[in-house]
Amino acid sequence: MRPSLVAIGASWGGTTALRTVLRGLRDSFDTPIVVVLHRAARSNDELLERMLGDGVERTVCEADDKTPLTPACVFVAPADYHLLVEDGRLALSTDAPVNFSRPSIDVLFESAADAYGAGLVAVVLTGSNDDGAAGVRRVLERGGRVVVQDPAGAERAEMPNAAIAAAGGAADVVPLDRIAEHLLGMVGAPR
Amino acid sequence: MDPLPQRIETLEDLEIDLLLEGLFRHYGYDFRQYARSSLRRRLWRRVYAEGLDSLSGLQERVLHDPAAMDRLLLDLSVNVTSMFRDPTFYAAVRSQVVPLLRTYPFVRIWNAGCSSGEETYSLAILLLEEGLYERTRIYATDINEAVLDLARAGSFPADKLPEYRTNYIESGGRDDFARYHVVVGDRVRFRRSLRENIVFAQHNLASDRSFNEFHLIICRNVLIYFAPPLQDRVHELFHESLVRLGVLALGHKESVRFTSFEDRYEELNGRERLWRKVR
Numbered sequence: 001m002r003p004s005l006v007a008i009g010a011s012w013g014g015t016t017a018l019r020t021v022l023r024g025l026r027d028s029f030d031t032p033i034v035v036v037l038h039r040a041a042r043s044n045d046e047l048l049e050r051m052l053g054d055g056v057e058r059t060v061c062e063a064d065d066k067t068p069l070t071p072a073c074v075f076v077a078p079a080d081y082h083l084l085v086e087d088g089r090l091a092l093s094t095d096a097p098v099n100f101s102r103p104s105i106d107v108l109f110e111s112a113a114d115a116y117g118a119g120l121v122a123v124v125l126t127g128s129n130d131d132g133a134a135g136v137r138r139v140l141e142r143g144g145r146v147v148v149q150d151p152a153g154a155e156r157a158e159m160p161n162a163a164i165a166a167a168g169g170a171a172d173v174v175p176l177d178r179i180a181e182h183l184l185g186m187v188g189a190p191r
Numbered sequence: 192m193d194p195l196p197q198r199i200e201t202l203e204d205l206e207i208d209l210l211l212e213g214l215f216r217h218y219g220y221d222f223r224q225y226a227r228s229s230l231r232r233r234l235w236r237r238v239y240a241e242g243l244d245s246l247s248g249l250q251e252r253v254l255h256d257p258a259a260m261d262r263l264l265l266d267l268s269v270n271v272t273s274m275f276r277d278p279t280f281y282a283a284v285r286s287q288v289v290p291l292l293r294t295y296p297f298v299r300i301w302n303a304g305c306s307s308g309e310e311t312y313s314l315a316i317l318l319l320e321e322g323l324y325e326r327t328r329i330y331a332t333d334i335n336e337a338v339l340d341l342a343r344a345g346s347f348p349a350d351k352l353p354e355y356r357t358n359y360i361e362s363g364g365r366d367d368f369a370r371y372h373v374v375v376g377d378r379v380r381f382r383r384s385l386r387e388n389i390v391f392a393q394h395n396l397a398s399d400r401s402f403n404e405f406h407l408i409i410c411r412n413v414l415i416y417f418a419p420p421l422q423d424r425v426h427e428l429f430h431e432s433l434v435r436l437g438v439l440a441l442g443h444k445e446s447v448r449f450t451s452f453e454d455r456y457e458e459l460n461g462r463e464r465l466w467r468k469v470r
Contacts, residue, residue: 064446065415068420078444084228091442092415093229094271111228114201 002184003145004014005069005085006118007112008107009135011038011127011157015051017176020123022056024180026081029058030071033186034085034112036103038127041080049076065092077103084111099131111133118143121186123179124171125149127159133166145169147182206246207231213254214263220334221397222267224421230267237266254265261337266280267334270412273351274309275358277443278413281317283463288438289321292406298327301405301432303396304413308342310396312371313362313384314409320365324388332394332404338393347376350381396425401432408433414440425451433468440465 010018014037018143022033037048045062051072053060061073063083067090069075075090077083082103084091091111098104109132122139124132126149136146148164148171151157164171174182207230211223222230238249241259253260275281302311311331318324322440333339347355356368372379382439394402396413408429414422430452439447439456441464447453456466 022218027435064421064444064448065442066449068449078266082229084226086226086228087418089419091226093226094412095229095232096271107232110232114203114228114231164322 002122002188003140005032005033006123007033007034007085007108008123009108009127009132009159010123010125010157011129011131011159013126014038015048017053017149017155018026019054019056020125020176021125021179021183022052022058024177025056025058025183026171027057029184029187032069032071033058033074034063034069034083034108035074036083036089036105036108038078038101038105038129038131039079041102043079045078046124051075054155061094063090066084066090070111077108079103082107083091084108086111087149096191099129099164101129101131106135107131110138111142113138113142116142116144120144121147121183123147123149123183124160124163125176126154126156128156129159130162132159133162135172136166140167140170145186145189147179148173149179150175193381197352203231203246206250207234210234210246210250210253213250213269214260218256218260220264221395224397224414224418224424225267226416229416233266233445234263237263240266253263264335269338270306270331270416272309272412273358274355275313275364275412276310277330278358278361278363280362280463282361283460283465284318284440285313285321285363287465288407288440289318289323290361290438291438292323292327295406298323298407299403299405300327300329301403301408302329302331303334303394303408303410303411303429305339305342305391306335307338307347308345308391308392309346309347309445310409310411311342311389312345312381312385312393312447315389316359316364316371319364319385323339327388328412329389330405331389333391334393334395339393343386343391345383345386347374349377349379352379376402383387396428397421403427403432404434405432405437406434407438407440409440412441412445414445423450423452426450427453430455430468435468435470437468438465440467 049060063075082093151160215221305311359368457469459465459467
């Protein structure tokens with residue numbers, strides 16, 4: 001099944017890793033992307049959006065509540081909000097942090113798995129905690145696919161390792177510089 | 192490509208539907224049009240807190256035990272907030288909204304979904320410093336009577352004080368924050384004079400009607416918990432409750448875009464999500 005949503009989780013070292021993935025995605029990659037990047041509650045969303053959008057063909061769009069998940073956009077969870085998806089739209093919450101994080105990767109993955117099932121690809125990048133691991137289990141239960149950055153080359157290996165363990169052998173473990181290509185292969189886009 | 196996901200109808204969806212239908216028919220609380228993704232997380236939190244293992248189990252408990260219903264209601268309706276949350280928002284209210292409010296002989300403000308009152312007291316302090324509080328009435332409403340009692344008491348945990356003081360200063364506060372409260376043990380209580388012109392009352396955005404005409408409506412990070420049809424209903428309620436040229440203030444990531452009322456407002460401050468009703 002061709003994916004209809006890609007959800008990416010990243011933490012320590014995540015900004016650089018995210019840029020590597022986004023830069024590798026050609027315009028022909030038309031699946032919407034939602035991203036949770038751990039950061040401080042009062043960090044500047046606009047600055048992050050500009051940084052991530054630099055040199056990237058796809059637009060980094062503002063993640064307002066109930067924004068339709070348009071194919072052309074990368075949506076980044078705002079600082080101090082959880083980002084969830086439902087019925088083809090974003091949904092935000094200010095509920096308590098999960099895994100000490102708001103936004104939390106588990107919250108995004110679990111809601112995306114519920115809404116998109118087999119149409120979801122969840123991607124776990126570098127990080128030094130285990131946020132995302134519970135979400136990976138839900139993604140697989142609902143028939144979605146999981147891609148994890150190869151911990152060997154990751155700035156921090158803890159988060160990829162936790163995701164790989166949670167997936168119990170069902171994750172595609174891919175070096176960072178080949179993740180974009182891997183995703184392009186999944187949607188059958190010309191490389 | 193199919194832009195919308197195929198909605199996956201699971202047994203869990205059915206259990207949630209039945210539970211919400213039960214709450215509505217038995218207690219009159221209507222959560223059926225809440226955003227499902229965050230609602231689901233809150234329901235499961237209550238399942239575990241009650242020592243249960245399924246949503247059906249929660250349904251049975253809350254239908255037979257009103258005390259369990261009260262606990263669930265708190266989980267479903269309490270919104271996390273703090274005093275002067277988003278200081279730049281309050282700075283914009285000072286510089287752009289207060290001058291508009293000054294033009295009225297008497298000011299009516301609706302703080303919808305006020306939860307335990309942090310936002311309401313922040314507003315009262317701001318208006319006091321701007322010399323407007325005496326001729327203002329703030330109607331602060333929430334669905335939940337238990338959190339309104341907290342709001343009426345006007346007290347919060349003392350360990351929040353440093354955060355609130357910092358926010359206050361960053362929002363452009365003009366005085367010593369300590370002037371507004373007294374510390375009693377591990378609680379901080381606001382001075383009584385601060386709530387003289389506040390009316391705390393129960394109001395359900397999902398089912399109740401408009402109750403007055405306002406110059407400013409503040410409703411921050413409440414509508415994010417509602418699904419689009421309910422958001423539209425509430426926007427209709429807000430629109431009919433605002434005077435012409437009245438101001439609507441939403442949370443930093445909320446918008447009148449994606450609602451049917453987009454063309455009724457003009458942006459007053461895009462970043463701070465302040466709109467003016469123009470038609």
